[in-house]
Amino acid sequence: MTILALDTSSAAVTVAVHDGSTVRAASVEYGATAHGELLAPVIARVLAAAGITAVGLSRIIVGVGPGPFTGLRIGIVTARVMGDALGIPVSGVCSLDAIAAQAVFDHAVTAEFAVATDARRKEVYLATYGVDGRRRSGPVVLRPDAVDPVARSGQVVGAGAALYPEYFDDGREPLLVSAEWLVRVALDQPEFVVDPIPLYLRRPDAVANVSRKRVTPS
Amino acid sequence: MNDQPIVLGIETSCDETGVGIVRGTTLLADAVASSVDEHARFGGVVPEVASRAHLDAMVPTIRRACSDAGMALSDIDAIAVTAGPGLAGALLVGVAAAKALAIALDRPLYGINHLAAHVAVDQLQHGPLPEPTMALLVSGGHSSLLLVPDVTNDIRSLGATVDDAAGEAFDKVARVLGLPFPGGPHIDRMAVDGLITIEFPRGLSSSRDMQEHRFDFSFSGLKTAVARWVEAREAAGEAVPVADVAASFQEAVVDILTRKAVLACKEHGVDTLVIGGGVAANSRLRSMAEQRCAAAGITVRIPRPGLCTDNGAMVAALGAEMVARGRAPSSLAIPADSSMLVTEVSAREGLM
Ligand SMILES: [Zn+2]
Numbered sequence: 001m002t003i004l005a006l007d008t009s010s011a012a013v014t015v016a017v018h019d020g021s022t023v024r025a026a027s028v029e030y031g032a033t034a035h036g037e038l039l040a041p042v043i044a045r046v047l048a049a050a051g052i053t054a055v056g057l058s059r060i061i062v063g064v065g066p067g068p069f070t071g072l073r074i075g076i077v078t079a080r081v082m083g084d085a086l087g088i089p090v091s092g093v094c095s096l097d098a099i100a101a102q103a104v105f106d107h108a109v110t111a112e113f114a115v116a117t118d119a120r121r122k123e124v125y126l127a128t129y130g131v132d133g134r135r136r137s138g139p140v141v142l143r144p145d146a147v148d149p150v151a152r153s154g155q156v157v158g159a160g161a162a163l164y165p166e167y168f169d170d171g172r173e174p175l176l177v178s179a180e181w182l183v184r185v186a187l188d189q190p191e192f193v194v195d196p197i198p199l200y201l202r203r204p205d206a207v208a209n210v211s212r213k214r215v216t217p218s
Numbered sequence: 219m220n221d222q223p224i225v226l227g228i229e230t231s232c233d234e235t236g237v238g239i240v241r242g243t244t245l246l247a248d249a250v251a252s253s254v255d256e257h258a259r260f261g262g263v264v265p266e267v268a269s270r271a272h273l274d275a276m277v278p279t280i281r282r283a284c285s286d287a288g289m290a291l292s293d294i295d296a297i298a299v300t301a302g303p304g305l306a307g308a309l310l311v312g313v314a315a316a317k318a319l320a321i322a323l324d325r326p327l328y329g330i331n332h333l334a335a336h337v338a339v340d341q342l343q344h345g346p347l348p349e350p351t352m353a354l355l356v357s358g359g360h361s362s363l364l365l366v367p368d369v370t371n372d373i374r375s376l377g378a379t380v381d382d383a384a385g386e387a388f389d390k391v392a393r394v395l396g397l398p399f400p401g402g403p404h405i406d407r408m409a410v411d412g413l414i415t416i417e418f419p420r421g422l423s424s425s426r427d428m429q430e431h432r433f434d435f436s437f438s439g440l441k442t443a444v445a446r447w448v449e450a451r452e453a454a455g456e457a458v459p460v461a462d463v464a465a466s467f468q469e470a471v472v473d474i475l476t477r478k479a480v481l482a483c484k485e486h487g488v489d490t491l492v493i494g495g496g497v498a499a500n501s502r503l504r505s506m507a508e509q510r511c512a513a514a515g516i517t518v519r520i521p522r523p524g525l526c527t528d529n530g531a532m533v534a535a536l537g538a539e540m541v542a543r544g545r546a547p548s549s550l551a552i553p554a555d556s557s558m559l560v561t562e563v564s565a566r567e568g569l570m
Contacts, residue, residue, distance in 0.1 A: 034553075036310045036313055036314055036553060036554050037551050037552070037553050038551075039314065039317075040314070040317035040318070040320075040321060040550040040551070041549075041550045041551045043321055044321055044550055047321075053324060054321050054322045054323075054324065055322075055324075069266065069269070069270075069307070070269070070306075070307045070310060073269060073270075073273050073307075073310070073311055073314075074310055074311070074314040076273060077272075077273050077276055077311050077314045077315050077318070078314050078315070078317070078318040079318075080273075080276065080277050080318075081276060081277060081280065081314075081315045081318035081319055081322070082318040082319075082321065082322045084277045084280065084281070085291050085318070085319055085322035085323055086322050198273070200270075204264060204266035204267050204270065205264075205266060214445070214449060215442050215445040215446055215449065216445075216446055216449040216450070216453070
């Protein structure tokens with residue numbers, strides 16, 4: 001089994017090639033507004049570092065967010081199109097689940113905890129987890145002051161906690177999702193695997209604009 | 219002729235997800251999924267709605283193009299994609315999809331200019347473009363007059379709109395007249411029954427403008443003049459002669475477009491005019507361009523309407539021409555460039 005994993009839901013582009021038990025190659029690049037430029041070269045580099053070409057892949061796993069839409073779509077369309085062209089399955093994993101799995105493995109958390117990431121517009125994406133790293137609730141998008149006080153005052157990993165320390169007392173690492181942990185979630189918690197569809201959690205900003213604007217001064 | 223390159227082209231600069239396949243100058247497939255109905259209730263294209271629709275339509279549209287062409291993706295020799303100009307978020311979906319295909323199939327990538335593709339698409343219908351060619355591109359997003367010595371690497375901008383695009387003016391006037399979005403086809407249809415009774419202004423046509431903005435266009439003043447005229451009738455309690463207003467407005471747009479295009483051909487010694495973009499489907503534009511070009515000894519080439527609107531075939535057509543001429547492919551690091559200049563026919567290096 002040779003898995004390509006990638007995530008573009010955060011300020012990073014993270015890519016890994018995983019053989020089902022271990023990471024064969026991985027790379028991360030930072031650039032919140034440059035996912036479109038960064039992702040394909042990083043994939044090419046990671047495949048080369050793993051000593052394979054794309055036809056050597058048997059599965060693709062992509063982070064489905066939640067995250068800023070434009071970046072999120074770049075990863076998901078890349079996974080879908082590569083998977084279709086190669087004739088291999090493409091699965092989605094909630095990006096917050098991967099952060100949670102890594103936090104548990106790293107012993108960064110010691111109790112039930114939450115993952116909070118940056119949703120921009122002064123909001124966070126939030127999900128809560130058991131001490132085993134399995135998701136209990138969420139993900140949702142909300143203002144930090146609207147987060148359940150129990151979750152807010154407990155252990156919180158992810159960039160959202162670091163961004164709003166006035167609301168999250170006990171922010172911890174990891175801050176961003178790492179592709180290798182998408183694979184771990186997909187393999188260890190198959191019930192959390194989803195279709196590669198973005199978790200937008202917000203409707204598009206759009207206002208109906210069909211009324212006539214008068215130009216004659218009244 | 220089977221050794222000609224087979225190129226798959228992806229277009230997502232606005233609200234159409236287009237995937238075309240071309241062999242040389244032969245069109246093999248032109249699959250288009252449009253999200254226009256989702257935008258209609260907003261009276262214009264909503265970028266986030268368009269981007270979401272592109273993501274959903276991408277794989278099905280690629281599959282449909284392959285099945286229409288009767289081939290597998292492995293038969294494709296190169297991938298071309300619109301790198302700009304257009305809506306940033308929409309472009310990014312197509313560019314990422316094209317890069318994904320380039321990696322999966324191990325084929326070269328050509329990130330190309332949308333406007334150049336509007337010119338190159340005519341080769342699919344009328345054969346190789348003479349060099350130089352003059353191009354008039356008119357749509358909801360662009361109004362440009364281009365001198366094209368070589369569509370793969372030398373395009374010069376002679377003029378462009380200084381405010382609204384021509385197609386945008388059609389949409390806005392349609393709204394004033396209570397016609398649905400997109401306005402172009404509705405005004406065209408309505409105008410058939412109308413008379414050209416109102417003399418609306420021709421933007422940037424005064425002798426002073428003809429010095430400073432010789433080949434530029436302006437449609438904002440025209441749109442306002444139409445709105446004023448209609449509001450004055452309404453204020454007077456008179457019925458608005460919708461067909462006559464549509465015909466008179468359309469005449470003003472088409473008159474200035476064709477007048478400047480023919481003038482550009484004459485002054486630059488170019489004997490072929492290609493017209494592209496969604497507004498090229500307008501029946502009055504077609505007839506007036508044919509009439510005026512014939513009178514001036516200019517050959518006018520207008521692709522059929524399906525090739526004039528945004529589509530993947532035009533991207534594949536330019537990509538195939540770039541392959542045929544041995545132009546260098548783009549790197550996997552190219553950006554989607556929402557304001558890509560037409561003088562940049564293919565995308566430059568990105569960040570890396
Ligand atoms: Zn266009």
